[in-house]
Amino acid sequence: MPTSFKPPLYAISIGLPRFSHDVIKNSGAFCVNFIADEQREMVIKCGTSSGRNVDKFREFKIAKEECETIECPKIKKVVGFLECRVVESVETGDHTIFIGEVLKSNLQGHGKRIYHIDGTRFATVSD
Numbered sequence: 001m002p003t004s005f006k007p008p009l010y011a012i013s014i015g016l017p018r019f020s021h022d023v024i025k026n027s028g029a030f031c032v033n034f035i036a037d038e039q040r041e042m043v044i045k046c047g048t049s050s051g052r053n054v055d056k057f058r059e060f061k062i063a064k065e066e067c068e069t070i071e072c073p074k075i076k077k078v079v080g081f082l083e084c085r086v087v088e089s090v091e092t093g094d095h096t097i098f099i100g101e102v103l104k105s106n107l108q109g110h111g112k113r114i115y116h117i118d119g120t121r122f123a124t125v126s127d
């Protein structure tokens, strides 16, 4: 969720056991990818497997590219993205909220973006 406009801050909440949790904690960076409706299958595959056991880019044939402002790969074809540097983290129960300063953002694709309600049910938002 966006948490500030000046400076631009964006927060994500990541479960403590996730591989992503340790990667973000150690690197101090993350990239948020906004995903198109046609990419639902990819979301489910990535959201039900762990980077601890599998290279998701390779396994699911997802084209990637490097971020410009942080050392982090991102998905090449997305509706939009936010490159973030962690400025604060808050432990909350079994998750950590990572608050990132948005160093670069782009809205590169048009069309419907998906969001989810409980990890299994999806809806769309248009631009």
Ligand SMILES: Cc1cc2nc3c(=O)[nH]c(=O)nc-3n(C[C@H](O)[C@H](O)[C@H](O)COP(=O)(O)O)c2cc1C
Residues within 6 Å of the ligand: 013, 014, 015, 017, 018, 019, 020, 021, 043, 044, 046, 047, 048, 049, 050, 051, 052, 116, 119, 120
């Ligand atoms: C649609 C969707 C959204 C998800 N959102 C989150 C989230 O916000 N935070 C989180 O910790 N896990 C979330 N998950 C679960 C993780 O993606 C899942 O546990 C994944 O296996 C973690 O991979 P990793 O171990 O490579 O980090 C989500 C899963 C799905 C399918």
